[in-house]
Amino acid sequence: MRLSKTFVKTLREAPKDETAKNAQLLIRAGYIHKEMAGVYSYLPLGLRVIENIKKVVREELNRIGAEELQLTVLQNPKPWELSGRWTANEMDIWFKTELSSGGELGLGPTHEEPVTNLLKEYIKSYRDLPVLVYQIQTKFRNELRAKSGILRTREFLMKDMYSFTTDEEEHKKIYRAVEEAYGRIYDRLGIGEDTFETFASGGIFSKYSHEFQTVLPVGEDEIYFNKDKSIVLNKEVLEPEVLEEFGIDENELEKTNGAEVGNIFTLKYKYSEPLGLKFQDKEGKQETVFMGCYGIGVSRVLGVVVEKYADENGLVFPEEVAPYKYHFVAVGERGLAKASEIYERNREKDEILLDDRDVRFGEKMKDSELLGIPYRVLISDRLLEQGNVEVTNRRSGKIETISIDKFVASL
Amino acid sequence: MRLSKTFVKTLREAPKDETAKNAQLLIRAGYIHKEMAGVYSYLPLGLRVIENIKKVVREELNRIGAEELQLTVLQNPKPWELSGRWTANEMDIWFKTELSSGGELGLGPTHEEPVTNLLKEYIKSYRDLPVLVYQIQTKFRNELRAKSGILRTREFLMKDMYSFTTDEEEHKKIYRAVEEAYGRIYDRLGIGEDTFETFASGGIFSKYSHEFQTVLPVGEDEIYFNKDKSIVLNKEVLEPEVLEEFGIDENELEKTNGAEVGNIFTLKYKYSEPLGLKFQDKEGKQETVFMGCYGIGVSRVLGVVVEKYADENGLVFPEEVAPYKYHFVAVGERGLAKASEIYERNREKDEILLDDRDVRFGEKMKDSELLGIPYRVLISDRLLEQGNVEVTNRRSGKIETISIDKFVASL
Numbered sequence: 001m002r003l004s005k006t007f008v009k010t011l012r013e014a015p016k017d018e019t020a021k022n023a024q025l026l027i028r029a030g031y032i033h034k035e036m037a038g039v040y041s042y043l044p045l046g047l048r049v050i051e052n053i054k055k056v057v058r059e060e061l062n063r064i065g066a067e068e069l070q071l072t073v074l075q076n077p078k079p080w081e082l083s084g085r086w087t088a089n090e091m092d093i094w095f096k097t098e099l100s101s102g103g104e105l106g107l108g109p110t111h112e113e114p115v116t117n118l119l120k121e122y123i124k125s126y127r128d129l130p131v132l133v134y135q136i137q138t139k140f141r142n143e144l145r146a147k148s149g150i151l152r153t154r155e156f157l158m159k160d161m162y163s164f165t166t167d168e169e170e171h172k173k174i175y176r177a178v179e180e181a182y183g184r185i186y187d188r189l190g191i192g193e194d195t196f197e198t199f200a201s202g203g204i205f206s207k208y209s210h211e212f213q214t215v216l217p218v219g220e221d222e223i224y225f226n227k228d229k230s231i232v233l234n235k236e237v238l239e240p241e242v243l244e245e246f247g248i249d250e251n252e253l254e255k256t257n258g259a260e261v262g263n264i265f266t267l268k269y270k271y272s273e274p275l276g277l278k279f280q281d282k283e284g285k286q287e288t289v290f291m292g293c294y295g296i297g298v299s300r301v302l303g304v305v306v307e308k309y310a311d312e313n314g315l316v317f318p319e320e321v322a323p324y325k326y327h328f329v330a331v332g333e334r335g336l337a338k339a340s341e342i343y344e345r346n347r348e349k350d351e352i353l354l355d356d357r358d359v360r361f362g363e364k365m366k367d368s369e370l371l372g373i374p375y376r377v378l379i380s381d382r383l384l385e386q387g388n389v390e391v392t393n394r395r396s397g398k399i400e401t402i403s404i405d406k407f408v409a410s411l
Numbered sequence: 412m413r414l415s416k417t418f419v420k421t422l423r424e425a426p427k428d429e430t431a432k433n434a435q436l437l438i439r440a441g442y443i444h445k446e447m448a449g450v451y452s453y454l455p456l457g458l459r460v461i462e463n464i465k466k467v468v469r470e471e472l473n474r475i476g477a478e479e480l481q482l483t484v485l486q487n488p489k490p491w492e493l494s495g496r497w498t499a500n501e502m503d504i505w506f507k508t509e510l511s512s513g514g515e516l517g518l519g520p521t522h523e524e525p526v527t528n529l530l531k532e533y534i535k536s537y538r539d540l541p542v543l544v545y546q547i548q549t550k551f552r553n554e555l556r557a558k559s560g561i562l563r564t565r566e567f568l569m570k571d572m573y574s575f576t577t578d579e580e581e582h583k584k585i586y587r588a589v590e591e592a593y594g595r596i597y598d599r600l601g602i603g604e605d606t607f608e609t610f611a612s613g614g615i616f617s618k619y620s621h622e623f624q625t626v627l628p629v630g631e632d633e634i635y636f637n638k639d640k641s642i643v644l645n646k647e648v649l650e651p652e653v654l655e656e657f658g659i660d661e662n663e664l665e666k667t668n669g670a671e672v673g674n675i676f677t678l679k680y681k682y683s684e685p686l687g688l689k690f691q692d693k694e695g696k697q698e699t700v701f702m703g704c705y706g707i708g709v710s711r712v713l714g715v716v717v718e719k720y721a722d723e724n725g726l727v728f729p730e731e732v733a734p735y736k737y738h739f740v741a742v743g744e745r746g747l748a749k750a751s752e753i754y755e756r757n758r759e760k761d762e763i764l765l766d767d768r769d770v771r772f773g774e775k776m777k778d779s780e781l782l783g784i785p786y787r788v789l790i791s792d793r794l795l796e797q798g799n800v801e802v803t804n805r806r807s808g809k810i811e812t813i814s815i816d817k818f819v820a821s822l
Contacts, residue, residue, distance in 0.1 A: 006478060007533050007542040033529050035483050041529060042481040050481075067417060070453040070461075072446050073484065073518075073549060074566050097506045097518065099565075100553045107484075107508065107518070118444050118452060122418050131418040138484060138549065142511045154510075155485050 001044070001324065002343070003355045003367075008043050010367050020218070022306040023149025025315050029370045031323075038146025038154035045371070046302075048323035050157065053298050054136050056188045056320060057159050060181045064174075066132040066161055071114050073138065075106035079113035082274045093141040095154075107140035112293060115162045116271045123289060125280045126166050132174060134161035136298060148218060150303040151259055161294040164272075166279065171290050175264060178294050182212055182262055185296065190318030191304055195261060198223055199242075200234040206266040208237065212296075213258030214304045221260055224253040234258075259304050260297070267291040309395065315372025316395050324353040326411075327373035327394075329364045332381030338404070339379040346411050369394070377407065412455070412735065413754070414766045414778075419454050421778050431629070433717040434560025436726050440781045442734075449557025449565035456782070457713075459734035461568065464709050465547050467599045467731060468570050471592045475585075477543040477572060482525050484549065486517035490524035493685045504552040506565075518551035523704060526573045527682045534700060536691045537577050543585060545572035547709060559629060561714040562670055568709040575683075576701045577690065586675065589705050593623055593673055596707065601729030602715055606672060609634055610653075611645035617677040619648065623707075624669030625715045632671055635664040645669075670715050671708070678702040720806065726783025727806050735764040737822075738784035738805075740775045743792030749815070750790040757822050780805070788818065 008030035015034055018024050023040065026032045031046035042050055058068065074097075080086040086106070088094060095107040108114070119131060136159045143154055150156075161178070165171040179197065186195040191214050200211040211234060213223050222235035226248050233242065233253070243250060271277070272289040281287050302321075309316035319325060330339035336356055343354045353373055355364050368376045378390040389407050392399045419441035426445055429435050434451070437443040442457035453461055469479065485508075491497040497517070499505060506518040519525070526544065533539060547570045554565055561567075572589070576582040590608065597606040602625050611622040622645060624634050633646035637659050644653065644664070654661060682688070683700040692698050713732075720727035730736060741750035747767055754765045764784055766775050779787045789801040800818050803810045 005476065007530070007539065007544065009533055011532070033532065035485070035525060035529075036487045039483050039485045039487075041483050041525070044478045044480055047479060047481050065416065067455045068458060069455055070458050072450050072452050072566055074446070074450045074551070076447045076450075092511075095508045095516075097508045100503075100555050105506075114446060114452070118446075119418070121422070121444065122420055128418065133418065140485070144511050155483050 001353045003353065004357045006044060008045065010370055018149065020147065020149030020151065020303075021310065022151065022303040025306060025310055025370075026150070026302075029315050029372070031315075032150065038143060038152070040150055040153060040155075040299075045323045049302055049317070049321055050298065052321050052323070053189060053301055054157075054159075057136065057185055057296060057298065060185045060188075061134055061159075061161065064132070064177045064181050066134050068135060069133050070135050070137060071108065071111050071118070073108050073140070075108050075114065077104060077106065079117040079275055080106065083113050083271050084274070085113065093143065095140045095142045108137075109139055109141045110295075111135070111137075111160055112162065112267070112271045112291075113275065116275045116277050116291070119164060119289075120275070120277050123164060123277060123279055126282055129164060129166050129279060129289070130170055130174060131164040132161065134159060134294075148220065148303070150299050151218070151307075152220065153299065156300065157298040159296040159298055163292040163294070164277070165290045165292075166281065166287070167290055168266075168268075171266065171292055175266065175292055178264055178292075179210070182264075182294075182296070186212065186214075186261065188320050189301060189305060190321060191261065191301070191308060194308060196223070196225075196232045196258070198232040198234050198258065199237055200263070201236045202266065203270075206268060209263055209265040211258075211260050212262035214261050214308070215256055216259045216304060216307050217257055218307055219257040219259035221258045222255060223258040224255055226252050227254065228252070259300065259307075261301050261304055262294070262296040264294045265292060267293055310372070313366075314370030317372045317374060319374050322372070322374050324373050325351040325375060326353065327368045327371060327376045328352055328354045329361075329368055329376060329378050330354065330356050330380075331361055331364075331378065334384055335380040338384055342379075342408060342411070349411070351411070379404075412764045414764065415768045417455060419456065421781050429560065431558065431560030431562065431714075432721065433562065433714040436717060436721055436781075437561070437713075440726055440783070442726075443561065449554060449563070451561055451564060451566075451710075456734040460713055460728070460732055461709065463732050463734070464600060464712055465568075465570075468547065468596055468707060468709065471596045471599075472545055472570075472572065475543070475588045475592050477545050479546065480544055481546050481548060482519065482522050482529070484519050484551070486519050486525065488515060488517065490528040490686055491517065494524050494682050495685070496524065504554060506551045506553045519548075520550055520552045521706075522546070522548075522571055523573065523678070523682045523702075524686065527686045527688050527702070530575060530700075531686070531688050534575060534688060534690055537693055540575055540577050540690060540700070541581055541585060542575040543572065545570060545705075559631060559714070561710050562629070562718075563631065564710065567711065570707040570709055572705040574703040574705070575688070576703075577692065577698070578701055579677075579679075582677065582701050582703055586677065586703055589675055589703075590621070593675075593705075593707070597623065597625075597672065599731050600712055600716060601732060602672065602712070602719060605719065607634070607636075607643045607669070609643040609645050609669065610648055611674070612647045613677065614681075617679065620674055620676040622669075622671050623673035625672050625719070626667055627670045627715060627718050628668055629718055630668040630670035632669045633666060634669040635666055637663050638665065639663070670711065670718075672712050672715055673705075673707040675705045676703060678704055721783070724777075725781030728783045728785060730785050733783070733785050735784050736762040736786060737764065738779045738782060738787045739763055739765045739767075740772075740779055740787060740789050741765065741767050741791075742772055742775075742789065745795050746791040749795055750788075753790075753819060753822070760822070762822070790815075 014024040330336040376392040425435040741747040
């Protein structure tokens with residue numbers, strides 16, 4: 001991307017009603033635009049980051065044999081009525097709408113019901129199991145308050161995955177494979193070391209679910225660590241029986257805040273039973289399918305990465321998330337010519353953002369801090385005289401002067 | 412993809428209420444699933460096709476310097492009130508919903524208003540122009556009747572692009588670049604030779620708009636050809652003044668049906684004026700931005716491709732649209748081993764669908780016809796004895812027996 005060609009500019013200020021650091025910085029850097037409270041558009045740089053996160057998620061899920069599909073936003077009430085989640089009493093975050101031909105529809109806040117219903121078409125026998133399907137899709141939740149920037153929004157991007165197995169044993173194998181895949185995903189996204197699998201409430205059908213909580217001061221969840229036993233508990237399960245079960249004393253727990261970047265649930269028969277998703281077992285008997293579900297908040301992960309890495313000068317992105325790997329700051333006539341030449345030659349790989357704008361040096365440097373791309377490469381007349389460029393690591397601040405030939409060869 | 416591993420199966424029948432050929436075939440072949448009238452999910456094969464179409468659209472739009480962003484589904488009424496398109500009187504295909512914190516929202520049926528509003532943040536001076544931005548996004552239209560399968564749905568995927576220029580002259584350059592890009596897109600998607608730029612109604616602000624109509628018996632539009640003059644008119648502009656303007660006699664027109672796969676509009680100041688999108692010109696004067704918009708119905712294109720190419724045995728996909736390039740039919744023990752070996756070796760390129768199921772030969776062949784992948788490659792014990800495989804072109808039906816070494820080298 002040439003900054004001289006994009007319509008996006010860095011902004012001096014975020015909207016006054018925006019109080020979350022993640023959204024403030026992403027707006028100022030031109031990654032997102034606030035449409036209204038809890039609803040954000042993605043500008044070119046933001047969309048690239050989102051696509052990078054999606055790519056990591058897809059690669060790791062495809063690796064464990066999951067298949068991608070795309071369910072719909074508009075929701076037919078029928079399967080939700082069967083599971084008992086259609087009315088506001090049962091699920092209070094629905095957005096509902098009306099068909100002009102008559103009848104109410106919902107906007108999908110999650111997709112257990114439609115995916116269970118869909119699979120009734122395809123699962124008939126034990127031979128058809130297991131099934132593991134996922135989608136990356138825009139979801140809608142009618143939150144009473146939207147705060148925390150893109151950490152909690154009314155319209156958001158989520159990866160939701162569903163497993164269908166003959167029994168709990170087969171389920172557990174998939175559950176463990178997903179746990180491992182999630183570990184790899186969070187590692188690649190740069191939040192692995194701060195993200196902990198946490199015991200949380202399992203709802204009616206399971207004792208516990210697992211959340212993946214990233215330690216973050218602005219996280220909305222309270223989590224409790226027991227470091228000796230490597231056990232992390234969500235506040236919601238912090239009860240005497242639970243502590244006893246894990247053999248933990250309440251005083252041994254360390255409290256902190258977490259942002260939930262993923263969760264995995266053993267659903268058992270919660271949806272397959274009321275929706276009638278059955279299979280014929282080896283003996284010819286009809287059995288109910290055993291289910292699990294597995295979420296990752298894709299847009300929330302972006303917010304978490306921003307909150308974790310950003311510093312007083314702006315955004316800081318890990319390499320696999322960053323919209324570009326290099327931020328070229330071109331200075332002077334020769335500097336600009338050389339920077340453009342390298343940019344054009346490496347166009348195919350699409351790893352370079354080139355600041356070729358006719359603006360002050362200081363502004364270019366300040367914007368490069370704000371944008372948070374991993375490596376700033378200063379290409380100036382003065383450096384070129386010595387045959388060098390200067391590479392600054394955005395995160396560590398480390399500056400290296402290296403020969404331009406060596407740098408070009410490394411691209 | 413190994414057919415033995417996917418949850419999707421071909422179906423003997425489409426739902427009884429599905430009357431459109433495109434949806435019937437796509438459902439039977441396991442590309443899509445009908446959630447309700449006018450609302451379809453994409454299964455793994457269908458999603459791959461959609462991603463292929465998006466890729467072609469992106470590549471050609473990026474080539475003319477367009478920037479991709481992603482606006483939101485949820486619509487704030489404000490900009491729509493300014494343009495006068497918020498109420499059902501003015502736009503009758505809105506889906507509306509309510510915020511639980513109070514206030515009405517809409518589901519974006521198109522995005523002129525939010526994109527104009529967004530760009531008020533970034534367009535200040537003539538130096539900031541031109542701007543050309545697009546998105547590929549799920550849109551919603553509350554159609555009274557949903558018919559024609561995926562040609563007209565309530566939830567659909569659309570590419571919408573918007574141009575912002577200082578004046579009509581600058582606008583026309585972009586308009587022409589888009590016309591050319593659209594030509595390349597339809598060519599690559601296999602519908603180029605049947606798709607015609609058609610004069611249609613321009614609305615209040617322009618005399619004409621241009622539609623891209625693909626000739627199709629089930630198309631919902633009536634279009635009129637004058638072959639000598641290479642002029643195509645939508646029925647809606649078939650009036651005496653128009654015929655006179657183009658110097659055409661009504662009797663020289665040939666009537667046919669078309670499916671609108673794209674449209675381009677000169678919007679002029681229709682949205683920039685009421686929303687106040689202005690720029691400072693070279694003389695320091697405030698001027699209103701001149702706008703255009705450019706759509707392509709991504710999911711509709713899939714329907715059109717299906718309608719155009721499918722035959723009595725099933726789907727037929729052009730190479731650039733097809734979910735895979737090769738459909739391996741493995742027969743016999745050695746056949747299966749060899750097919751698997753080739754499949755695994757070429758996994759990276761992801762061009763092969765391997766039918767490694769333990770089902771009858773006839774069923775495999777019938778499914779390969781239904782799925783419509785360009786090249787069926789029969790890998791059987793008998794053929795391997797001679798060191799051959801048999802490659803069948805799905806579209807032409809042409810069968811070629813070629814040496815397996817030659818085939819593998821061609822991958």
